Amino acid sequence: MGSLQEMQKILRKKDDRIKELERLLRVKDDELMELRTKLDKFQSVLPTQPMAISGAARKRLRAQGISAEPQASRTVQEITKQQFKKYVKSRSAKECIKMAILDNDFMKNLELSQIQEIVEIMYPVEHPKDSCIIKEGDVGSLVYVIEEGKVEVTKEGKFLCTMGRSKVFGELAILYNCTRTATVKAITHTKLWAIDRPCFQAIMMKTGLIRQAEYVELLKNVPTFKDLPEEALNKIADILEEAYYDEGECIISQGARGDTFYIINKGKCNVTQRGSGHGDSKFTKTLNRGDFFGERALHGEDHIEPLKSEDIRQASVIASDKGGVSCLLIDRESFLQVASTVDGLSAKGDADRDNIRNAVDSEFADIKVSDLKIVATLGVGGFGRVELVNIRGDNVRTFALKQLKKKHIVETRQQEHIMSEKRIMSEARCDFIVRCYRTFKDSKYLYMLLEVCLGGELWTILRDRGSFDDNTTRFYTACCLEALSYLHSKGIVYRDLKPENILLDNRGYAKLVDFGFAKKIGFGRKTWTFCGTPEYVAPEIILNKGHDLSADYWSLGILMYELLTGSPPFSGADPMKTYNLILKGMDMVEFPRKMTRNAINMIKRLCKDNPTERLGYQKNGIKDIQKHKWFEGFNWDGLRKKTVTPPIIPSVRSPTDTANFDDYPEDDEPPPPDDHTGWDREF
Incomplete structure (x- = not known):
């Protein structure tokens, strides 16, 4: 006992x-x-340097492109009318959510108005002790904030950390459709607040579209801008800066020189003026929202003749609103850069409308899929395979056949992207873009018959060599720039520039391939779908601010960096960490000593956080990139005429030689199920 x-x-x-x-x-x-x-917090203020380990690890696998569901085209009126249910919360709960967002590396970059709206519409979720909130590998669409309780985070069964009040988790799911990278389990009874991806993205989109529409309406009241085309007004709206002034603060002073134009966005101002005798200033009028001043400064002369009347302020403007005054500003240099592109915008649009081509080359019009014979496999991806094929009876020529599973396209909701790829590639006629000769379809697959480039992928060569020197990088960057110049002239944004999507032809010239993320957006317009490869996406894509052709210039700078060093400048352990590094900006990156000063300067100018400040998006467009010192002495005419000797000339012994490609196993997967929904009727 x-x-x-x-x-x-x-x-x-x-x-x-x-x-x-x-x-x-x-x-x-x-x-x-x-x-x-x-x-x-320490890391957020210290420069980031790509780790050799992460860069090397990345190069063992091809970088995968990521895309959210395409955003439906909606008018500002439709967006504005969209209402979200607001959930009652205590002051403590609101503060908890706001504190969590501001403490999160990604969400702290949102605007305060966006954060406020997210706080209002997050809805309550409760999980009992030991319940699973997020399961690794599951598809997710919610982001959570913890108000009460604790959660445990594990990955592949290994403990990572615990989290408590005012912490955000699951934020990758509000960017695009993806699987969860870790498991989150409640270790106490847990009270959460949640918001889903469609709701979050609608808030981001609404903020940008409404602001742009408001700015454009204000610009239309100004004589200088009222006759400009919509595309130009949109571009000017993008570069307007907002400034705030307290009551009594002088915005401009009579007699001072200035080159900035102002539109009152909120509040009111008093205008005062002194007579020629320099006596006391007299009140002349009050300016309200929509009124403007300083217009003549936009047309002023250069500093060669600094005393021109256009440069001298004729009156003083003083903020007179108790709540302060908000003004929209544009300086002369920015205005002239945009104004110089206005004629070009119209000309490009007209030329594009006149150049719509027949999608099918007559030579290939009668060919069927059954006429093609598979020789070897050139690539394998999530959507399907790329095969080297020849046409029966023709042993001299070979082609690449891209085979896409219709079921996979539907499951990932990429129908719109695939149809866009078909249209863009079928119409493209550029020596630096892979040709699409013909498309086919059956009940299981879509097929694209493409020009074959047997020199292999630039990614494979970079992987094997480690990095390229300045001359080699310059050549491939120039080839990509020629392709982007062609696409941008037609209002097409590419959105997936990376070594994996660059092929070498038999002579060693580079060509862009894979247009799954390319989209025709026109000029001065934006698109909102998150897509691209994590290491290459521009900040405005991550923050869902809307992006345009300038996103490709960011990617061009990242490509330059990767070709020169062997790994991209931003590379985290998971996509979310990569995005947070990108949002810290290129100024936080430490460049290797071996990189030349001109190369560093060009990369930094291509990768400006503000899209309107990027090289290529300025007054002279892509010519500004071509004339940069890093390209000094480069033979652009020889590149276009193919008289320049490429830095790497691949060995291609015959039209069926696949030695420059990796080996792939035979396709042993069972055929996918049929799809008869008809979404691909025009493919």
Whole structure:
């Protein structure tokens, strides 16, 4: 009997010890969370340098492109009318959500108005102790904020951390349709707030579209701008800066020189003027929202004749609203850059409308899929395979046949992107873009018969060589720039520039391939769908601000960096970490010493956080890139005429030689199910 009591006593001691250890573990977890928060804050102000390990690891696998569901084209009126249900919250809950967002590396970059709307429409979710909130590998669309309780995060069964009040998790799911990268389990009863991807993206889109529409309406009231085409007004609206002035603050002073134009966006101002005798200033009028001043400064002369009347302010303007005044500003240089492109915008649009081509080359009009014979496999991807084929009876020529599973396209909701790829590639006629000769379809697959480039992927060559020198990088960058110049002249944004999508032809010239993310958006307009490859996407795509042709210039700068170093400048352990590094900007990147000063300068100018400041998007467009010092002495005419000797000339012994491609296993997957929904009727 005594031994039983002793055993019970020992067990009670062990239970107490376990409870004490669990308490200490919770304390240590809290300390670890605090240290991680401090570490994140330190890292946010320290320069980031790509780690050799992460770069090398990335190069073992091809970078995969990512795309959200295409955003439906909607008018500003439709967006404005969209209402979201607001959920009642205590002041404490609102503060908790706001604090969590502002503490999150990604969401802290949102505008305060967007954060406020997210706070209002997040809805409550509760999970009991030991329940699974997020399961690794599942598809997710919700982001959560913890108000009460604690959660445990694990990856592949390994403990990562615990999180408590005012922490955000699951934020990758509000960017695009993806699988969860970790499991999150409630270790106490947990009260959460959640918002889904469609709702979050609608808020982001609404903010940008409404602001642009408001700015354009204000610009139309100004004589200088009222006759400009919509595309030009949109572009000017993009470069307007907003400035705030307190009551009594002087915005411009009579007699001062200035080159900035102002539109009042909020509040009112008093205008005062002194007579020629320089006496006291007299009130002349009040300016309200929509009124403007400083218009003559936009047309002023250069500093060669600094005393021109256009440069001298004729009156003083003083903020006179108790709530302060908000003005929209544009300076002379920015205005002239945009104005110089106005004629070009109209000309490009007209030329594009006149150049719609027949999608099918007459030579291939009667060919059927059954006429094609597979020789070898050139590539394998999520949507299907790319095969080297020849036409039966023709052993001299070979082609690439891209085979896409219709079921996979429908499941990932990429129908619109695939149809766009078909249209753009079928119409493209550029020596630096892979030709699409013909498309086919059956009940299971879509097919694209493409020009074959047997020199292989630039990615494979970069992987094997490690990095390229300046001359080699310059040549491939120039080839890509020629392709982008052609696409942009037709209002097409490419959105997936990377070594994996650049092929070499038999002579060693580079060509762009894979137009799954390309889209015709026109000029001065934006698109909103998140798509691209994580290491290459521009900040405005991550923040869902709407993006345009300038997103390709960002990617061009990233491509330059990767070709020169062997790995991209922004590369995290997972996509979300990569995006957070991108949002810190190129100024936080430490460039290798071996990189030349001109190369660094060009990369930094291509990768400006503000899209309107990027090289290529300025007054002279792509010519500004071509005339940059890094390209000094480059033979652009020789490149276009194909008289320049490429830095790498691939060995291609015959039309069926696939030695420059990796080996792929035979396709042993069962055929996908049929799809008869008819979405591909025009493919």
